[in-house]
Amino acid sequence: xxxxxxxxxxxxxxxxxxxxVPGDTLTVQCDWEKFNRKASPRWxxxxxxxxxxxxxxxxxxxxxxxxxxxxPEGPDKRITSIPPGRQxxxxxxxxxxxxxxxxxxxxxxxxxxxxxxGRYRCTYYDYDTNALIESDPFTVLPPQDSRxxxxxxxxxxxxxxxxxxxxxxxxxDYPESNQVKGMxxxxxxxxADSYEIMxxxxxxxxTEDMKREMKTPPGRQxNVQFSGSDTNTNRDTIRERERxxxxxxxx
Numbered sequence: 001x002x003x004x005x006x007x008x009x010x011x012x013x014x015x016x017x018x019x020x021v022p023g024d025t026l027t028v029q030c031d032w033e034k035f036n037r038k039a040s041p042r043w044x045x046x047x048x049x050x051x052x053x054x055x056x057x058x059x060x061x062x063x064x065x066x067x068x069x070x071x072p073e074g075p076d077k078r079i080t081s082i083p084p085g086r087q088x089x090x091x092x093x094x095x096x097x098x099x100x101x102x103x104x105x106x107x108x109x110x111x112x113x114x115x116x117x118g119r120y121r122c123t124y125y126d127y128d129t130n131a132l133i134e135s136d137p138f139t140v141l142p143p144q145d146s147r148x149x150x151x152x153x154x155x156x157x158x159x160x161x162x163x164x165x166x167x168x169x170x171x172x173d174y175p176e177s178n179q180v181k182g183m184x185x186x187x188x189x190x191x192a193d194s195y196e197i198m199x200x201x202x203x204x205x206x207t208e209d210m211k212r213e214m215k216t217p218p219g220r221q222x223n224v225q226f227s228g229s230d231t232n233t234n235r236d237t238i239r240e241r242e243r244x245x246x247x248x249x250x251x
Contacts, residue, residue, distance in 0.1 A: 014051075014120045014138035022143065026112045028053070028064065030122035031104035034135040048125040051105050054137075055118030065105050067092050070127075087111065117142040148185075162187075162198070201226045 012033040017026055030051045048068055052061040066079040082088045089108040109116060119137040126133055150161045164185045182202035186195040200213040216222045 014122055014135060015140050017140065019141040020112055020114060020117045020143050022113055024112055026109040026116060026140065028107040028109065028120050029104060030065075030106075030124075030135075034122045035124070035133055047127045048123075049103050049105060050123045051107055051120070052123065053118055053120045055115060058118070061119075061121065064107055065090050065092075067103065067105050069094055069103055114142050116140070199224050199226075 012029075012031070014030065014034055015026060015028050017024075020026070028051055030049060047070060048066060050066045051064040053064055054061045063079070063081050065081070068077050071077050078092050080088075080090050082090070087110045089110070091106045091108075093104045093106070105122075117140050119139050121137040122135040124133050125131075148162055148164055150163075151158075154160050162185060164183055181204060182200060184200045185198040187198055188195045197213070197215050199215065201211065202213075203211055205211045212226050214222070214224045216224070
């Protein structure tokens with residue numbers, strides 16, 4: 001009977017923070033505790049331990065760093081992919097090459113920005129079973145601002161702005177990928193039984209008229225803007241903004 005090594009089933013977080021704090025440092029770490037395997041052979045040969053991320057604008061995960069502990073020292077043993085102009089610190093830990101639990105990659109992403117928000121994960125190639133093992137992706141959200149209106153109260157004939165974008169949604173409701181089918185802005189006026197549509201943005205509709213829908217009440221002056229710089233693949237955050245709208249007492 002072969003010996004078995006039992007590892008914790010509780011996953012460690014790939015990143016140390018669940019949301020971006022501009023100018024701060026985000027730590028990303030890949031090691032054995034990021035993978036959920038109840039039992040594995042005693043001697044596991046990890047080849048290609050990789051840290052990856054998928055941020056806005058990416059169709060798939062991109063390599064941040066790769067560690068190949070069993071190849072000779074050289075340029076292929078430790079590979080990093082740091083974006084131009086960024087100051088990242090990347091550390092590789094080897095320990096005992098017979099003990100897979102010692103291998104790790106730690107990335108310190110300094111001076112983080114909104115563009116660093118996305119999904120981070122770890123992968124490794126299990127040389128013993130010829131299988132690629134992936135960790136659960138960990139979502140790092142952009143700075144959260146859940147307010148959709150710029151004023152809590154307004155007077156007659158004043159102007160206020162209503163903004164709907166991905167950043168208005170909490171971690172539990174955040175989209176699993178960058179593919180957002182559509183977004184709708186609604187309101188429920190005093191005395192109304194239900195919400196009514198103000199504007200809708202569906203970038204994947206086949207015609208331009210269907211992509212952008214506005215429900216401006218008769219006689220009202222609303223300025224509605226739709227923003228999504230790549231509406232063919234929807235790689236960027238969809239924004240639906242209604243601004244310069246004069247408020248009346250009925251609203």
